[in-house]
């Protein structure tokens with residue numbers, strides 16, 4: 001059987017990882033500033049994470065949500081404490097798309113309305129509603145097309161006000177920092193505007209924190225910079241440091257009912273062990289503060305490099321906009337300097353490393369990047 005060929009891949013086979021480094025099958029070491037697409041939050045094969053998962057696997061790996069799973073409650077308490085949203089309620093699932101799918105559905109259950117407001121350049125996943133709220137017609141199949149989603153220009157307060165007048169809005173979904181869209185930071189005033197319009201119109205504010213959340217921005221949720229609370233936060237990626245786990249946290253005014261949401265795999269024993277290990281390491285090693293510190297350092301240094309058009313982001317979610325003619329730089333970082341980075345079209349280099357990235361790692365990247373830029 002062949003694989004269904006949907007990924008344009010690099011010809012590299014990773015066999016080992018530790019912290020912010022990975023090694024290929026020939027023993028070549030790489031610096032990982034991509035984290036497998038913002039997934040590696042506490043570092044590859046962190047010893048505490050490996051032990052907690054291994055210990056759990058030796059006890060029980062999986063059972064469904066038909067029985068009591070105390071690890072889920074432990075995770076909810078820890079997440080409430082670390083995120084500062086202690087009065088929220090946790091629903092566990094397996095991926096970012098699924099988290100957004102559940103959030104959009106729950107919002108509609110809550111207020112009985114249908115219209116979803118999303119924004120230009122947004123990415124919310126590939127399942128039916130999540131992809132319908134994603135601003136990329138190429139990945140929306142005919143069966144996913146719906147007039148329940150309205151796309152508005154990014155940060156256009158007037159358009160937002162007009163949409164609230166025109167439609168019965170069920171929910172507004174927004175990434176605090178757009179990831180796939182090219183690292184665009186939502187302004188504090190725009191997030192505050194969404195909050196006040198949702199309050200005035202009984203609409204649900206959904207903070208897609210799948211990529212920009214879980215400490216990556218230097219605060220637990222990037223939306224926290226605006227000093228507001230969303231009604232639902234969606235999470236995945238860094239939550240399990242590579243173990244597939246996602247979730248939504250839900251404000252107390254949205255009440256559950258049996259059967260409203262559900263999943264076979266979500267919240268299983270291994271997933272909870274992974275998510276707990278991540279939060280324990282984040283707390284113990286103060287990784288959110290580290291993301292803020294090393295991220296600010298990187299951004300300051302990057303702004304001083306030649307050819308860099310713009311540096312955007314917060315914490316360790318950084319976009320470096322380069323001129324079109326420098327589109328080879330990212331490949332050269334990978335194949336010459338052995339440094340993984342991410343990208344956003346047309347020419348943004350995305351840095352999404354582990355939150356444990358050290359300043360020495362940042363310097364290693366800066367030196368290599370400067371060398372490449374000076375060739376132009």
Ligand SMILES: Cc1ncc(COP(=O)(O)O)c(C=O)c1O
Pocket residue numbers: 095096097098100123124125126175179180208209210211212236237
């Ligand atoms: C902001 C955002 N939301 C949702 C998703 C979808 O997550 P998943 O691929 O886990 O379904 C992604 C994935 O890149 C994302 O960046």
